[in-house]
Amino acid sequence: MxxxxxxxxxxxxxxxxxxxxxxxxxxxxxxxxxxxxxxxxxxxxxxxxxxxxxxxxxxxxxxxxxxxxxxxxxxxxxxxxxxxxxxxxxxxxxxxxxxxxxxxxxxxxxxxxxxxxxxxxxxxxxxxxxxxxxxxxxxxxxxxxxxxxxxxxxxxxxxAPAEDDLIVGARKGRHLFTSARELLKLCEETGLSIADIILENEDEHRERNETLAMIDNIWFAMRDCVDRGLKTRGELPGGLKVKRRAPSLFDKLSETPLANEREQLFDWLNVYAMAVNEENAAGGRVVTAPTNGAAGIIPSVLKHYCVDGDEENLGHIRTFLLTAAGIGILYKQRASISGAEMGCQGEVGVACSMAAGGLAAVWGGTPAQVEHAAEIGMEHNLGLTCDPVGGLVQIPCIERNAIGAVKAVNAARLALRASEEHKVSLDQVIETMRQTGLDMSRKYKETSEGGLAVNVVEC
The missing domain is CATH 3.30.1330.90 (D-3-phosphoglycerate dehydrogenase; domain 3)
Known part of the structure; x- marks a missing residue:
């Protein structure tokens, strides 16, 4: 595993x-x-x-x-x-x-x-x-x-022929699962959360304190990337003449701290996600979450909901990242996180799903509610194409991360407020994503041969 x-x-x-x-x-x-x-x-x-x-x-x-x-x-x-x-x-x-x-x-x-x-x-x-x-x-x-x-x-x-997942897992993890259904069953049998299941699997590799320190370092790298993106101005490389927008948006938000909170929820998520992906587009230091092209969604949601001013809630951040990792593992095992195979549903869609599940866990959701949040996060990204203009990770990638962060929060809210059992499982939506990716035309899968890449004038 x-x-x-x-x-x-x-x-x-x-x-x-x-x-x-x-x-x-x-x-x-x-x-x-x-x-x-x-x-x-x-x-x-x-x-x-x-x-x-x-x-x-x-x-x-x-x-x-x-x-x-x-x-x-x-x-x-x-x-x-x-x-x-x-x-x-x-x-x-x-x-x-x-x-x-x-x-x-x-x-x-x-x-x-x-x-x-x-x-x-x-x-x-x-x-x-x-x-x-x-x-x-x-x-x-x-x-x-x-x-x-x-x-x-x-x-x-x-x-090489694929090895049996359970045999591989037996060597590398305490809790074996190859599907969301099996993961939820483990949570039910052990009384553990998804984050705890993933953390105990990591215990098989190293001491718990070392794992927690490594998780913290992942967050610190994400946080530093947000901070750099909020401060660095100028034009992104590559010839599209795309200007960084995150710093000016951040300045406007900082100047009006008491503005309408409902509107600013979107604004803050947008600016944090764009800060990361503008750094990524410039070749900066980022964290795959689960890919670089989708690197802004998880840091954005973490920054808005697990950080209050200068106070970082490391407990919530660890729960978020462990839960999100568990969901990401399912996508990697059962489908793909490659834009060249799945289109952007395999990048921004997966990141949205991971962030939705992570936030639902931080908000006290049960494992079933976390699974539901992750399912919603992907269901409404199915079919998302990867068509970067000029082959650059700028248009539509930067704004797409901002939209993905907002979607993730909404998915978590919907899952925690659902009054009855949902009809679509996470396993079903992952398989649907896989089939959709296989059916998708090659020109919409990170080739810049279709979509926006051919309908937007580069210069």
């Missing part, structure tokens, strides 16, 4: 599948090449990007991510400013110091090939890396996939 820190990972923007994943792939490739004894003889490296990685790669920073990964930079350890300096030095010198290997000539235009004409069979985000020796002979090559939320897999892994 997956854990909290599979769902929530600290990295850099603008995309978990197109930036974080390729960085991790490049690092892994060099480690495997070194293990095979090929790295020391490398004189050239070539990356070939297929499918969605190629079609939206430049806008999503995939080319930069590949170069950073080849230099040994890991997304959870990389400062965005350090990354910019490393790329500037590479462009200046034309030489790339392979992590753990030699320094070699490198020309991004020749050595990173964007093959949008190739449609991968196993997963839309396919990437091959190859090392050549001084004679130009191929000495090591691998194919990998960035499967959403920063998760990566080799071609061999994706082609």
């Amino acid at each position: 997956l854990g909290v820190f599979d769902i929530f990972k600290i990295g850099i923007g603008p995309s978990s599948s197109h930036t974080v994943g390729p960085m991790r792939i490049a690092v892994r490739f060099l480690e495997e090449a070194a293990g095979a004894g090929a790295l020391e003889n490398a004189a050239r490296v070539k990356a070939e990007l297929h499918g969605s990685l190629a079609l939206t790669g430049i806008g999503h920073g995939t080319d930069k991510a590949v170069m950073l990964g080849l230099m040994g930079m890991k997304p959870d350890e990389t400062d965005p400013d350090d990354a910019d300096k490393a790329l500037a030095e590479l462009r200046k010198t034309g030489r790339l110091s392979l992590h753990g290997g030699p320094s070699i000539p490198f020309d991004a235009k020749k050595d990173i090939d964007l093959r949008g004409d190739i449609t991968p069979e196993l997963h839309p985000n396919e990437m091959s890396l190859t090392l050549f020796d001084k004679a130009g002979e191929e000495i090591f090559s691998q194919v990998y996939y960035s499967v959403g939320g920063g998760f990566i897999a080799s071609e061999k892994q994706l082609k």
Whole structure:
């Protein structure tokens, strides 16, 4: 079974599948090449990007991510400013110091090939890396996939028969579940909340205090991202000339603290979510929640309902994140959180569902009410397309996170006020999302070949 820190990972923007994943792939490739004894003889490296990685790669920073990964930079350890300096030095010198290997000539235009004409069979985000020796002979090559939320897999892994979930879970968790129905049954049998179930599974990996400290660090990274986004002004990179709006919106809200509370509920959720996703669009430090493209929804809801001024309710924040992680695990296990596979329903839709469940738990909801909130959060995001204008994680992504945060709060409110048993289960809505994603046209799944991406003039 997956854990909290599979769902929530600290990295850099603008995309978990197109930036974080390729960085991790490049690092892994060099480690495997070194293990095979090929790295020391490398004189050239070539990356070939297929499918969605190629079609939206430049806008999503995939080319930069590949170069950073080849230099040994890991997304959870990389400062965005350090990354910019490393790329500037590479462009200046034309030489790339392979992590753990030699320094070699490198020309991004020749050595990173964007093959949008190739449609991968196993997963839309396919990437091959190859090392050549001084004679130009191929000495090591691998194919990998960035499967959403920063998760990566080799071609061999994706082609391997799936292991039984319960067998895998038995090695990694105290409480085994492969569906929301099984999770609710566990809660009923043990008397534990969803957050407690997830926390006890984490106890199998490390001491409880260490896990809680790691959860707190996830929140601190989210909080810091909100704060940076509220303070940083200017124009986002990429050519669309999109200006950051969160700082000016925040100023207006701060100047009128006693304004109509019903209107300001939306305003505060909007500004926090947009602050995060403007940071993400600028390549800043964010947390996959469960992806970078949907990174603003959970921090927004947390910030508004679990923080009062400078007072952070860490107990509520932990409950929220543990509960949300449990819901995110179900989506990852039973469907996908990749925009290239599911469209934006698999990113913003899943984040909305996770936030709705987390907030319902903080508000004292039963496990059944949490499940209901998560179901509502997804039900009204089904069919949501991923059609970024110019291949950039800006339009419609930034505003979409703001709308997703508002939806999440409403879903939690509806679930806690429901007077009778609901008709649609979370398992049913997850399966519906999966089927909808499979049926959705490729051009609406993170390729920038349809929707807003072709109907909005870029410049």
